[in-house]
């Protein structure tokens with residue numbers, strides 16, 4: 689799916705009167721099948737950007753087009769159909785606590801099902817092998833029949849991501865998919881998402897706090913700050929200076945190794961112990 693945002697401004701309905709808009713005049717084009725990481729300090733507007741593209745939040749100014757259509761001008765039924773082609777994974781997946789993992793994962797298919805089929809699948813999971821395969825790619829196949837509320841936070845996050853592999857979507861919008869994962873799981877999850885989107889020809893837009901993961905895995909990096917575009921570059925062209933400006937006064941959020949053009953940090957000297 690193609691995304692075309694022009695001069696987009698958005699404000700949360702619950703924002704304080706007088707608060708700055710969460711997005712300010714943002715212009716961004718993403719073409720079918722691209723894989724884009726959105727980085728930036730906390731409060732930069734990353735989640736808001738995904739919500740706007742997912743047609744979950746209308747714009748106050750500017751335009752959004754998805755595959756050439758303006759979602760908010762579509763008739764209700766066409767907007768519903770369009771939303772069925774979008775997969776938005778929030779940072780904390782809304783999984784009903786007593787639900788089995790198999791049902792939670794198969795819920796990724798609900799947009800492609802009629803009402804009767806959807807209700808039936810809540811009680812009788814219809815394609816258990818597909819759920820198994822999706823979970824297996826996140827190393828969670830052994831949790832297939834576990835209850836969601838018996839999973840750790842990281843396991844729940846991966847169940848939320850496994851849904852993408854079953855969703856009938858041509859645009860994946862994934863919000864901070866690694867926040868509850870250790871480094872090894874994080875790399876596996878991001879590799880699985882990138883490969884899954886590529887196999888399905890889906891466009892992938894992911895927000896990430898882990899700058900080093902974004903630079904290592906994504907071909908295109910969008911830097912957001914204060915709701916505006918700071919840069920939009922191929923990963924190989926993102927320099928230490930770009931990152932320093934993006935995270936100025938938020939340096940604690942800029943973790944991980946520096947990009948390629950940065951000299952390595954000095955190796956600490958070994959501590960010498962004197963024994964008597």
Ligand SMILES: Nc1ncnc2c1ncn2[C@@H]1O[C@H](COP(=O)(O)OP(=O)(O)OP(=O)(O)O)[C@@H](O)[C@H]1O
Pocket residue numbers: 700701702703704709710728729730731732733734735736737
């Ligand atoms: N539910 C809300 N109600 C009111 N204002 C909100 C709400 N959610 C976000 N905002 C405001 O919108 C701005 C952008 O928030 P957003 O969540 O998009 O940033 P972010 O870059 O995703 O941050 P983080 O990395 O911390 O998740 C912030 O100034 C925030 O205060």
